[in-house]
Amino acid sequence: MDATFTAEQEEIRRTLRELLLKRCGPEEVRTAVRTEGGYDPALWETLAQQLGLPGLAFPEAYGGVGCSVTELALAGEELGRSLAPSPLLATAVLGAPLLLALGSEDQRAALLPRIASGELTAALAVPGASLTTALGLTGDNRGDWAGGGRAGGVQARRTDGGWRLYGQADQVLDGHSAGLLLVAAHTGGFARSRTLLFLVRDPLVQGSPGRDGSGSAGVTRVRLTSLDETRSQARVQLRDVEAELLGEEGEPRDVAGALASVGDSAAAVLAAEAVGAADRVLERTVEYVKQREQFGRAIGSFQAVKHRLADLYVQVQAARSAAYYAAWATGAGEERVGGLALAQALEALRITSSEAVQLHGGIGFTWEHEAHLYFKRAAGDELLFGPVHRLREHAADAARLFGGGEVAV
Numbered sequence: 001m002d003a004t005f006t007a008e009q010e011e012i013r014r015t016l017r018e019l020l021l022k023r024c025g026p027e028e029v030r031t032a033v034r035t036e037g038g039y040d041p042a043l044w045e046t047l048a049q050q051l052g053l054p055g056l057a058f059p060e061a062y063g064g065v066g067c068s069v070t071e072l073a074l075a076g077e078e079l080g081r082s083l084a085p086s087p088l089l090a091t092a093v094l095g096a097p098l099l100l101a102l103g104s105e106d107q108r109a110a111l112l113p114r115i116a117s118g119e120l121t122a123a124l125a126v127p128g129a130s131l132t133t134a135l136g137l138t139g140d141n142r143g144d145w146a147g148g149g150r151a152g153g154v155q156a157r158r159t160d161g162g163w164r165l166y167g168q169a170d171q172v173l174d175g176h177s178a179g180l181l182l183v184a185a186h187t188g189g190f191a192r193s194r195t196l197l198f199l200v201r202d203p204l205v206q207g208s209p210g211r212d213g214s215g216s217a218g219v220t221r222v223r224l225t226s227l228d229e230t231r232s233q234a235r236v237q238l239r240d241v242e243a244e245l246l247g248e249e250g251e252p253r254d255v256a257g258a259l260a261s262v263g264d265s266a267a268a269v270l271a272a273e274a275v276g277a278a279d280r281v282l283e284r285t286v287e288y289v290k291q292r293e294q295f296g297r298a299i300g301s302f303q304a305v306k307h308r309l310a311d312l313y314v315q316v317q318a319a320r321s322a323a324y325y326a327a328w329a330t331g332a333g334e335e336r337v338g339g340l341a342l343a344q345a346l347e348a349l350r351i352t353s354s355e356a357v358q359l360h361g362g363i364g365f366t367w368e369h370e371a372h373l374y375f376k377r378a379a380g381d382e383l384l385f386g387p388v389h390r391l392r393e394h395a396a397d398a399a400r401l402f403g404g405g406e407v408a409v
Contacts (some may be wrong), residue, residue: 005074012071015051018079024082026370029230032085037177038223039085047086048118054092055116058100062108063116069265073272073327080276083373089122089273090174094183095267102197104248111180125169125236127153131384134184135263137339138188138390141258144186144193156185156198163245164196165238166366171384175234176223179203183236183243184255195255198243217241220378228380230373265330267338270385271323274345274378278316278352281374285356286307292361305359312352319348336398343391350378350388362381369399401409 005013023043024032032040042086047053055064058071065071072093079088096115099108099122114120124131130145132138139145145153154167163187175181181200188194202220218239226233247253286309289300299305319341326341353375364371382388396402 003385020082023388024084033229034179062112068291068331070327076269076273077276080273081280083230085176090123091121094124097262102247121178123175125172126184136260154185163243165241165243169236172234197246228376247385264338267342268326271341271345274349275320275323278349281356315348319345339391340395343388355379
């Protein structure tokens with residue numbers, strides 16, 4: 001592993017940081033999350049068309065840049081610093097890699113260039129609150145999380161004209177605004193039970209959608225009120241919806257394996273994003289304790305405060321090292337490293353944002369203060385992608401640390 005970044009990677013970091021400092025301060029973030037889409041369309045257009053972020057990690061043949069997970073993680077770190085709301089995670093980190101891994105050549109050629117240009121956004125819809133299980137981060141994703149033939153989940157039924165979907169998915173990231181849904185659904189009944197992925201294209205323009213995202217095509221999408229407004233979520237209901245199988249009909253496909261691979265790389269990007277947020281809130285806290293005075297001196301000069309900040313710095317730097325290694329390792333084909341890096345990064349963000357609220361004193365406890373944006377991101381991400389102890393537990397089980405068997409090396 002080469003621990004230094006290339007000139008191109010440093011340029012990605014520098015360009016993105018300069019852009020976000022100008023266009024994505026705390027007030028701009030609050031304004032963006034209250035829009036219908038939950039993000040600033042003009043900023044997304046700039047990120048997509050000028051910087052090429054949606055296509056950063058997939059091949060040039062499909063309009064991408066041809067970089068790796070490392071570059072995507074660096075971009076995620078900068079977006080995390082400003083908590084910039086955007087469809088990047090749902091589209092480029094979760095949706096596009098699945099389309100690239102399992103889609104047919106016609107599907108990739110038709111959809112990936114539109115994703116790379118920013119014209120099309122995507123969302124991964126899995127039943128209930130099973131996202132981390134589906135991605136293989138907190139449990140075995142070869143189980144019945146997609147429905148298992150029982151009531152609930154999302155069921156797929158084959159008809160003469162193709163496939164029809166029926167069911168509901170909660171906590172779909174950017175599901176209310178995405179132009180393409182990748183839906184995990186159960187099919188085959190008990191005899192040949194399996195989970196497949198399906199495409200629901202342009203669900204908002206099928207029929208005449210109303211303000212709540214419902215339309216005559218049988219798709220109802222409602223944006224949910226979430227703790228972290230910068231991470232938009234939606235409930236997607238499917239009522240006899242026409243869908244297209246992801247991939248060629250009749251070809252064998254390892255859906256669980258593809259989801260686990262995407263989960264590992266997504267965890268690395270999320271870890272870098274959490275590190276960026278933790279680093280930024282720590283910077284802001286250090287600036288504040290240098291200015292705030294008590295008993296005639298800056299509170300940052302007190303030894304107890306210095307010790308607390310030093311501990312936070314060490315924790316953030318350790319999480320950064322883990323996130324960078326995970327990004328490199330997943331790009332190199334190493335498995336099951338993203339979840340551990342994500343656990344460390346989420347823990348660092350939670351502790352750093354909590355300390356930031358306390359060290360800011362009375363003003364830090366007001367909802368209007370910037371520190372609460374980071375505190376909510378920490379809590380929201382643990383609810384969506386954790387909790388930390390389950391990420392670590394699953395990694396330990398996968399490595400057979402406590403099973404009495406041979407330890408994986």
